[in-house]
Amino acid sequence: MTGLLSSTPQLIEHATASRPDYVLEGRNGDIFGARWNHPAGESQLRRNAEHVLVYHLSGNTDVERLQQGVVTGFRSRVGTVTFMPRDSESDWRLGGNTQVIHLYLRQTLLDDFARDVLEREACPEIEDFFAISDTWLDGFFRMLASEAPPSAASGNRLETLVLDQVQSLLVSHLVTRYARERPPNGERAPMSGGKASQLRQSVLKKINALIHERLHEDISLKDLAELACISKDHFLRAFRDTVGQTPYHYLLSQRLERAKMLLREEPGVPVAEVARRCGFKNLSHFSATFRRMTGVSPKGYRN
Missing domain, CATH: 1.10.10.60 (Homeodomain-like)
Structure with a gap:
């Protein structure tokens, strides 16, 4: 590995002396996730560049986390999720091979969500949590694990629309459920379902026209949201409420x-x-x- 340890995957690779089974990339080449098979041993993670969401996919459950010398997490069951904020510091001990999926979330993603949905300049801080059970996140990662490996293994990058949806849905869930300062109900109202959030038929016609014109191209969530003159997060929810599918499906x-x-x-x-x-x-x-x-x-x- 050459150059500065500037990205979170590089930092983790350096700390654990292991390499990811595969990485998940967008069309622009940015790494937003990876699957790891960590061996037994001890490692230190210091000031990761992005927030990291860790899903325990399979393998050993004898996992211990220490922060400032104090055990803050022990025993990670398969299917549980851990969140490590950016710039956090922790020591880890693994009793055996552990398979995990990481998603790396830039702070700009959270702040964009705060501006578009919560009408705030900065996103509320997400709580640090260890090995929690969350039905929604479990289903989310199972879907990602089933969809990602074929394309990742062949070296292809996920489409922009898939990546946009994954990140928008994930950030929305994390902020709504795990922010230290939970948004008041009124601020979450734009995200709720119902007929009030449905798209007009005139907008749907424009979206259909764009999709059929550019069916062979890489279409982004921003491309579609701009036709409706709303944010990406609002568009994603409104499209599902109107059509019954996500834009990508x-x-x-x-x-x-x-x-x-x-x-x-x-x-x-x-x-x-x-x-x-x-x-x-x-x-x-x-x-x-x-x-x-x-x-x-x-x-x-x-x-």
Whole structure:
């Protein structure tokens, strides 16, 4: 490893003498997560650059955390979650191999949420917690673990819309549930569901037009939110309330519909070209997604 230890994954790699199984990257190359298989032993983490959310995926549960020489956490069960604020300092002892997923959250993400949703300049501080059980976070990380490895293993980066959704949903949950200074009910009102937050039909038409025009491109949550003239966080909630799906799952359904049409009506077009025209990262990603969503392979569907 060369250069300054400026990123949180680098700091963790240096402290634990291990490397991540894979990293999760956005289209711009920024690392926002990683899966680790930490061996038994002791390590020191000093002033990580971002906030770190740790999900205990599998393996050893004999995990001990010390802060300033005092044990502040012991026994991390599979499925529990730990939050380490940026710039925090802690010592760790692992009794055996431990598999975890990390998500790295920049402070700017939290502050953007505070300005857009809470109408504050800075986000309330998130409490430091160790090995808590949270049904929502458990489901969130299970989804991420099932979705991320195929693309990560092949070296491909997650789409901007997927990353935007992941971060928006996660920050919203953390601030709502674990901020030291909980926002009053009135400040959380814009995030609540209900008909008042639904998108107008005229806005939906614009969104549909943009999606179909740029189906083969990388679309961001910001691109869609600007059509509705609202923040990304408000748009994500309003779109789900209106359509019944997240923006990415709706985009994915539209890509699959176009793929089906091309497979039926243009039998001479190679499957790899169909994948490219419909915005899938590569042929393997397209084939795996198509089979998962339809029950058959693209070639099987065409035949």
